[in-house]
Amino acid sequence: MDNNLREFVASGRPSRFIGTSGHNKALKYLEEKLKNFKSNGTSFIDQEFTPDIARAGKFYADDFKNEVVAKISPTDPNYDHWKGFTLSMIKTLDSVKSIKGHNLIWEKKGISKPEEVIILGANYDTLLNDPKTMIVNTKGEMPGADNNATGVVALLSMIEILDKLDLPKTVR
Numbered sequence: 215m216d217n218n219l220r221e222f223v224a225s226g227r228p229s230r231f232i233g234t235s236g237h238n239k240a241l242k243y244l245e246e247k248l249k250n251f252k253s254n255g256t257s258f259i260d261q262e263f264t265p266d267i268a269r270a271g272k273f274y275a276d277d278f279k280n281e282v283v284a285k286i287s288p289t290d291p292n293y294d295h296w297k298g299f300t301l302s303m304i305k306t307l308d309s310v311k312s313i314k315g316h317n318l319i320w321e322k323k324g325i326s327k328p329e330e331v332i333i334l335g336a337n338y339d340t341l342l343n344d345p346k347t348m349i350v351n352t353k354g355e356m357p358g359a360d361n362n363a364t365g366v367v368a369l370l371s372m373i374e375i376l377d378k379l380d381l382p383k384t385v386r
Contacts, residue, residue: 219359219367228355230340231262233313240338241316249372251377255323260316267311274303299348306341306350320373324383331384334372336365 226240230324248258278300318338324330340358342351357363376385 215369215371218370221341221368222367223357223359223363226338226340227357229342230358231337231342231352231356232310232339237339241318244318244338244366244370248318248373251320251373253322255325256377257321258347259319259321261319263315263317265309265313265315271304271307271341272302274307294347299343302343302349306352309352319386321384321386322376322381324381324385326382328384331386333386334369336369337362338366 222240222243225243226236229236231237231239245258245260251258278296282293282300285363286296324380340361340363342354342356343349344351
């Protein structure tokens, strides 16, 4: 698992922020890893999609309204802190609206109950916020070991094991 973590984080240096070369290199790294699992009943799909940027922006705006405006006085410094974060996230979302997303889907069909599906997931991109202001920094180094390379590597390590087993249920 440690080797997978080092390789994955290195594949996307200096940043796996959406639309960067590191993000694209991490995507290619994962595609190659997942294509190498070829036991009976396995498949791999790169599902391209268009993110719903308006919905995501609404999520941040609604969250600000419900969790900040409704609960924190505008004179409280935390109010401006979370307002800056919210506006920064909406601006960041807008900056990546033309970029397609990719769901990398590895699946192993179950042998006795293939219609029952266990779904596991992790995101392979990363994001860097200034810890004091919470403003998004799209240009800084963000190796993202905790966001979310550890989740990706846990899944890769599970796939290494699951690929060798006969499973009763489908794992995706």
